[in-house]
C-alpha cells in the first residue's frame with residue numbers, strides 16, 4: 029500500500045515530492061490535505077479482508093503518508109516513523125543481539141551515546157567511540173562482531189564532517205551496516221543513501237518538523253528484509269507517534285526546502301560575521317573554506333546547514349554569560365526550527381558527556397540559526413558582544 033502512495037511521485041523534484049509524495053487528495057471528500065486519521069481500529073469487510081489498516085499502532089493512514097513522503101525525500105524505498113528520534117534509534121538497535129558491537133562516532137548526539145552506553149551496553153551490546161573523520165581509525169576499530177557503524181554529519185555540536193563514501197567503504201568491507209543520523213543536514217542538503225549509507229535516522233523534531241511543536245523520529249532504508257524486520261519491531265515495540273504528530277511533521281516537510289535555503293543563507297552570514305570578531309577564537313561551520321571538513325561537505329551536501337558553533341577567547345564563564353544575554357536568539361536546547369536558539373553545550377545539551385569521549389569544550393556556544401531577518405540576528409549578536417566587553421571588565425577569567 030505504501031507503494032501506491034509513492035507511485036505518482038517518482039519523477040518529481042524534491043520540492044514537489046515534499047508537498048505531494050504519499051499525499052493523494054482524500055478520495056472520500058476531496059480534501060487537499062491529508063486528513064488526521066484518529067481511528068484506532070479499521071472495519072473489515074470480511075474476516076481478514078480490509079483496506080490495508082487494522083489497528084493504528086500497526087498502521088495508520090496519516091503515518092503512512094508521512095512515511096511515504098520522507099522516504100521519498102531520502103531517496104529510500106522504505107520509511108518508518110516513530111514517536112521520537114530516540115524511539116527510532118532504539119527500535120533500530122533492537123535488531124542487535126548480545127555480543128554484537130557498535131562503532132559510534134566520538135562526536136555523537138548525547139542521547140545516542142546514552143542509549144548505547146547506559147541502556148544497551150548493560151544488556152550485552154558492545155560499543156566503542158572512534159574519530160570517524162579518520163577511515164583508518166574506523167578500520168582499526170572494526171571487530172568481527174561489529175554490526176553497526178553509527179555516524180552523524182555534520183555532528184552536534186562541533187559540526188565535524190564525516191566523508192560518507194569513505195566510511196561506507198570501510199564499514200561494508202568489515203561486514204557491518206552504516207547508519208547515518210541525518211538530522212542536521214536533512215534530506216534537502218544531503219541524502220546519505222546515495223553516498224553508501226544503509227539506514228538514515230532522523231529526529232524529525234528538528235528541521236523536518238521545523239517549528240518546535242512536535243517530537244518525532246524516522247528511519248529510511250532500501251533493504252527489503254531489514255525494512256520488514258523494522259516494521260515488525262515498530263509494531264511489536266509500539267513507539268509510534270500520534271496521528272496529530274504525524275500530520276504536523278508532514279506539514280513541516282512541505283516547506284523544508286525553502287526553510288533550509290534561508291537557514292543556510294543566515295548561517296553563512298553569521299559565520300562570516302563571527303569570523304571577523306576578535307572575541308571569537310574559532311568558528312565551526314562547514315561552509316567556511318578553512319573548516320577541516322569543507323571539501324567533504326561540498327561533495328556530499330547541497331549547502332552547509334543552519335548550525336554554527338563558536339568558541340570564545342574569554343572562556344567558559346563568558347560563554348555562559350553570552351548565551352544568556354541574547355534577545356532574538358532564545359536560550360534553549362533543541363534546534364532546527366524557524367526561531368533562532370542559542371545554548372552552551374557544556375552546561376546544557378552535553379552536560380552529561382563530561383568526562384566521556386564526547387566531552388565538549390567549555391568555551392563553546394552553539395547557534396541554531398533561524399529564518400528571521402538577518403539584520404536582527406546579527407544585531408542581537410553584536411549587542412551580546414558589546415555587553416560581554418562592558419561586563420567583563422574586571423570580571424572573572
Ligand SMILES: *Cc1c(COP(=O)(O)O)cnc(C)c1O
Nearest residue numbers: 112113114137209211231233244
Ligand atoms: C535531537 C536529536 C536526536 C534525538 O531525537 P529526539 O527527537 O529528541 O528523540 C538524535 N540525533 C540528533 C542529531 C538530534 O539532534
